[in-house]
Amino acid sequence: MGDRKQVQTDIRRQIREFLTTRRARLTPEQAGLPVYGGNRRVKGLRREEVATLAGISVEYYIRLERGDAAGVSEGVLEGINHALQLNEAERAHLSDLVRACGDNRPLKLVSARPSLRPPVQRIIDSMTTTAAVVHNGRLDVLGANALGRALYEPMYADPTRPVNTARFAFLDPQARTFWRDWERIAADSANLLRAEAGRNPCDHDLTELIGELSTRSEDFRVRWARADVRIHTSGVKRVRHPVVGDLELPYESTPLLADPGQILLMYTAEPDTPSADALRLLASWAASQPSWDGA
Template sequence: MAREQQKRSSGTELGRFLRARRTEVSPEEVGITAGPGLRRTPGLRREELATLAGVSIDYYARLERGRESHPSPAVLDALARALRLGDAEHKHLHDICLRAARSRSPCQGAPSRSVDPGTELLLERLRPFPARVLSRTMDLLAANPGGLRTLAGIERWPVKQRNIARYVFLHPMARELFPDWEVTTRGCVARLRALAGTDPDAPDLAELVDELLLKSLEFTHLWESYDVRAFAQGHKTMRHPEVGTLTLRYQSLLIEGTQGHRLVTYYALPDTPDYAAMVLLDQADQGHGAIPTEKHPG
């Protein structure tokens, strides 16, 4: 049995999330004076968090152990404040409980991988800006030449294997390409964790997570930290083997009418070295530019 399947059988998603976040908060951060002697518990103790959130120790213990799975929104808000959760983590906490409260819906099959012709045309029109279409689990569904080539070496992988998280953790060129590799890995795991909060039994998510848990110790460590902060915009520096170091800003947009597909676009100001490097990536070896996609029905 894969390690992720074993983890799912030990407690609930809510309990695992609360335990993971509790260990990340020190007593000093919340105004608790640590007593003498060595604390065996990293972060807050259960009773300390219960007191901060204004719930009984027994009730909080039942939440962590999976014996209570329907806390009120007020309790969730109190726990979020006590754990100093950010907006994304706070939402994730509510999403977990909403997902647990809903009755299981019939299986809807695998999410569509198709990209409609209008989006493919948009990818072409965005050139020389690198642009990609990603699935909800970060499969690379379509890209213009720069969008593919900024991920140095991924074009040598089969189309169905091309996934951003898989590339970041398993491709031999990823650590060299991203100077901030640790930050990049946290962003990938956070996006997958957020999806796990709303659809934890999704086959596409489970397959990817199980693979990465088996193949990457770094992924395993980050997956168990339950960090769900995501980044929709910012900048990314790359040490590309063909054009050298370049820094591009990026924007991630949800594509309406899809099952969580996102359009990710990178850009730089004209007449800058970064723009020149970006243009070279768009033009170089264009035989590898377009990647096959499943056509949108109709």
């Protein structure tokens, strides 16, 4: 059993940070509100302006922004979503926080690190020209095929297990060379962890990871304070690999529905490009290495 009071305190803090930062980023002009003369003393919208846009009382909104969100209706949530112009990831995050705030069931701290089921490992092993990696919401790498393991080779240099992409991004000096667009990767990592903290506020390992990164990395603290969230779907990763050089790899991610919390990430290369040649070379190099533990 865990400390329900401490978890609820953390959830209320997350709600406060999230709503405050969303309100601060939105100007009256963006919200379609009239702007009168004089200097505004607050950055972004005032609480009363958000309340008006959401169709609720100022007192009620102030209570919500302080983190007292138990029992908030879907209608009120939709009003706040509209008022703050939240995107899909932000709407889901706020909904997760509100749901967690109202959860009074006996608390069980989540700490187990799930392993990859053998059928999943066999499936990704069959992807010989695709780098495949499975991670969880904490960004722990749970498994990979040979090409995925080779792609993530610099992360495995740290003996800490499980391999964790956020820990690598913020605590390993190699990360700024490996990720050619490190700033974006760093922001994405913090945003994904923030979203996971809303989904699973009782995850002890996640709490420890966030504490470690906050203590050891100013770069993480700055990005965490923004309270941004992100949904990991698709894009392009730009890598400078120590074995094969520069790679630009389109990727797709998909949740493994039979294994809640596990996400399959697949990297490919555009045909007839230098990245495709480099990925084939990396596959050859991976085949020449001793047998690897996927995690």
